[in-house]
Amino acid sequence: MKAVSIQAFGDPDGLVVIDAPDPAPAPGQVLIATEAIGVGGVDAVIRRGTLGGYGFRAGIIPGSEVAGRVTAVGDGVDRAWIGRAVWAFTGVGGGYAELAVAALDDITALPDGLSPVDAVTLGSAAPVAHFALAHGRFAPGESVLVRGAAGSIGVTAVQLAARAGAGRIAVTTSSPERGKRLRQLGATTVLDRSGETGGEFDVILDIVGGAGLPGFLDRLADNGRLVAVGVVGGYPPADFGMSLMRAFQRSRSFATFSLNTVPVPARNAVRADELAAAARGDLLPVVHDVLDLSEAAQAHRRMDAGEVFGRIVLRA
Structure with missing residues (x-):
């Protein structure tokens, strides 16, 4: 599969397109053919090396949220998920790729009428905003x-x-x-x-x-x-x-505030509610631009320049 890797921490030129082995879902996981990949501020922080003390190493594939269709499931996962459109949290990385794996607890089925691009624009942002207001x-x-x-x-x-x-x-x-x-x-x-x-x-x-x-x-x-x-x-x-x-x-x-401290059922329920609100038109996904996966470095340059309003999305 094609993926984007951080070959060197620092400026966006360290983001390089590579050929990587196709991942396989472990027990409790699903494999997703990505159609949209969210580019978030935390991706830029990791790329700059600011969080080096957290164990990130050169060669990591960044990206924590994707949307696409489930193509395979690991042991213990209902095969009815195969073919379904989902939003997924991939963990500390792995999202900037044509294929990604995610735990069953970290996926949310997309409501009818919501595009993968809109899903990754809101999938993390909406629960963070919701629970941050509650935390305050x-x-x-x-x-x-x-x-x-x-x-x-x-x-x-x-x-x-x-x-x-x-x-x-x-x-x-x-x-x-x-x-x-x-x-x-x-x-x-x-x-x-x-x-x-x-x-x-x-x-x-x-x-x-x-x-x-x-x-x-x-x-x-x-x-x-x-x-x-x-x-x-x-x-x-x-x-x-x-x-x-x-x-x-x-x-x-x-x-x-970190979404990591919110129990999985609660954050998944809020995410499903907010994605449904977006599908109804009650919440607006603000997409700055959609770029090809190979243009990840350009996406980061635009974030570093402070010109992004909303979210840049990569298309696999």
């Missing part, structure tokens, strides 16, 4: 700020917050055009990156991290909660928690 104890009527709102998690979080009755939804963005598109998705306040604060917020979802994170802790209202959902901008300063300590009497709080 968001309640209807509260104000929400989404930092890094132009990515797939951000644009989905804006829609979910609006759907759940947020009193005010602010977003950070880099251009008036992006601001206009985010307003169309439900944002009520658009902030640029020049330091405009937009007041204080009950819940902040931070997908960026990096050196700017402490400044967003300072934007929390009394009892406000900031949930770090990603670190696409790198890790925050080691002393970032001092911002909370200096405002001790305001009872602000900070938390991280």
Whole structure:
């Protein structure tokens, strides 16, 4: 099969198309002929080598979510899955390929009317956004700020917050055009990156991290909660928690969130619900572009340049 491998960590040129052995499903797994592959921020973080301490080695095939049709099943899996269109989480890698394997617990059948491209645009992003808002104890009527709102998690979080009755939804963005598109998705306040604060917020979802994170802790209202959902901008300063300590009497709080901590049945149920909502037109998958698998390096260059709104999808 054709696949894309990280031959060298660093810039996107380290992503190389290779011929790789066809995988076979182990017991409890399915084999999927991929039709769409999601390109996520975590893929770029892994490619840069930022997470080298987590055991990633040169030669890994990146990518954690695909959509396509099941072509074979391992022992213990009902053969009725063969031929079905599914979304799948492939783990820490293996997605940038023509064939991928996934555990039965990590697949979701696609509803009628939802394309594989739309499935990988929402399959991870929608549950992350849903449970991150819940982790921040968001309640209807509260104000929400989404930092890094132009990515797939951000644009989905804006829609979910609006759907759940947020009193005010602010977003950070880099251009008036992006601001206009985010307003169309439900944002009520658009902030640029020049330091405009937009007041204080009950819940902040931070997908960026990096050196700017402490400044967003300072934007929390009394009892406000900031949930770090990603670190696409790198890790925050080691002393970032001092911002909370200096405002001790305001009872602000900070938390991280990973979908890994959500029980499998719960996250699969939410994913199925959100994919069904997309099929009905109640949730919009925002696709920036669809590129061939061989253009994975180009997809990463565009992410690194900050020009992606929504998600880039690879086509196998």
